[in-house]
Amino acid sequence: MIPSQGRKIRVLIVDDSSFMRMAIRGILSRDPEIEIVGSAADGVEGVQRAIELKPDIITMDVEMPRLDGIAALKQIMVKAPTRVLMVSTLTNEGARATFDALEAGAVDYIPKNVTDSADAQKVFREELLRKVKGAVVSVARTVLPVTARITAPPVARVTKSRFAQHKINYVGIGASTGGPVALQEVLSRIPATFPYGIMVAIHMPKAFTGPYAERLNAKCSLSIKEAADGDVLKPGQVLVAPGGRHTSLVRHGAGVTVKTSPTTDYPKYVYIPSVDLMMTSLAEACSGSMLGVILTGMGNDGFKGMQFLKTKGGITIVQDEATSTIYGMPKSCVEGGVADEILPLTEIGFEIARVAGT
Template sequence: MTAASDGRPVRVLVVDDSALIRQLMTELLAADPGIQVVGAAADPFIAREKIKQLQPDVLTLDIEMPRMDGLTFLQNLMRLRPMPVVMVSSLTEAGASVTLDALALGAVDFVTKPGLDVARGMAEYATLLQAKVKAAANARVARREVRAASATPSAMSYRTTDRLIAIGASTGGTEAIREVMSSMPADAPALVIAQHIPAQFSRPFAERLDRHSRMTVIEAEDGRQILPGHAYVAPGGRHLRVQRSGARWVCRLGDDAPVNGHRPSVDVLFESVAAQAGRNASAALLTGMGEDGARGLLALRDAGATTLAQDAATCVVWGMPGAAVARGAAQQVVPLQDVATRLLVGTDRD
């Protein structure tokens, strides 16, 4: 859907301390007939009152603001009145780290701050912003709870040197992947990840996953050997492929054209895993907007791999996994909390 559930335009409240950003965001969003900007607020206290008065469907929220920072406001909002929030973040590693905190607190998605001094590219930015706001309007938003990592079944041994796990995600994926990784044992098969994310965000994302996982999680580097017990995150702005090198797999990074509008693309990763690992792989397509990964998951299934799609009930946006299910690419459709175990079982084959 591209509007609110009753057919009316998506109602958006823009929250940012910069008058220029508020004006620009308002203009870019209002250019879409499926979106109505109902108001703007310069700080969280004004935003709180406008939420009560205007009943928006979606908030766009800056992080650095006077009187109360965006994270504190978001945390209070998700506790008292959970609603879809799209963060507006600075394109820096510090901004990336704080944005990942916001996603952990319940924000649906994020966009980077628009370049105010560059007119070229504004149309592309507007299209991305509008699409993310519309997707957020239909996202499932709930209070976040911190849960302990799931115990790994002791009766099963997952140590292997010839198995591979692949995960792809987009909107809502940073937290979904974190949950999957928190349930992986230290000696899990090697794992490769494609998450739609900007270049400045992928390294902080990998570092965050590493803190929450018993596996070693790093940003992928070209030519790096893929080892059991390690997970490799595709760098933002570059495709990640798996390539066989003798008896080993290695990471290959590419700067070739975006696929399905994305680089890294889940389809690119999944298709390489299908070609290089075949039935020795298992793969999961998690929450995300669009169709990236659906074709690749079907290639994996055709190659004999175990293929999973996250179910609609636990997705923030059931776009990518839904597209995979529609293609018949997923052997199993499972809730997020079961993904890790099913992936491990999928690689534990003779």
């Protein structure tokens, strides 16, 4: 349930570290819009407190004694469904556990980054507040079954796209909150015979994009990897922009290649990696012969990129409100008049395949 206007956001903190419980409480309790209703030191206690207190959102540690965060999350989604924000370590193991949690129903995650560094503490504080407030207005989604690797082209209800005559050579996809699960759903519907390269930018930290690309590669029929400098965007391949840096695409001979840059090179882009930068540069590199797709996410990253793409003659698809975890990014495109087609999540992958005639 979304808190009514004027009512504070009720938060339950579940973490086996007393330091983290205090840190999270200290950050959230200073905000006049938030109320800490309780805390728990492990998953067993967390499930009990969730049932008793019925919070609006739970911050959930991943690694805990007695019952870990993912097991606790699964029980909560059955016994007292609510929005859960996972607090994850910045490691490959933490990334994999986070993606398991997102598939199990968590609405979002935040990397643990509370160190002696004042900058790191500031980033953690701002991200925690932003994601708690954003998660509360998110759509409580139904947990989708994990899609197995597809060995044959999926069958769609409609066999021909209204964009079938439109020339495209590339696809750019952007997402944020809710994006990891949404992107897997989309890519799993596209067959290995897809004739165009796909570039993805999704807001993730550096340690997460590599494991995420590996996870997608294991679950989809397309070839999927984390992008690196100089990679050529090839037909039937998906490149995932690396976290912690910005990614642009540049024309190189007859093809398009990846260029990654430190965030200091593009200070105007707040979200990392920037969907706007990826989409704009790809549209420029391919002279607009591309399809732009914006999935669920907080904020408006991607709108300017889609706007530029439209001026170049490209075509666009955005996720609809009903299936978006957070409608911010798609909404900005719809309200800005740059969405050619608005589709539910389960139809987007099929439509991408239909555009290419596969």
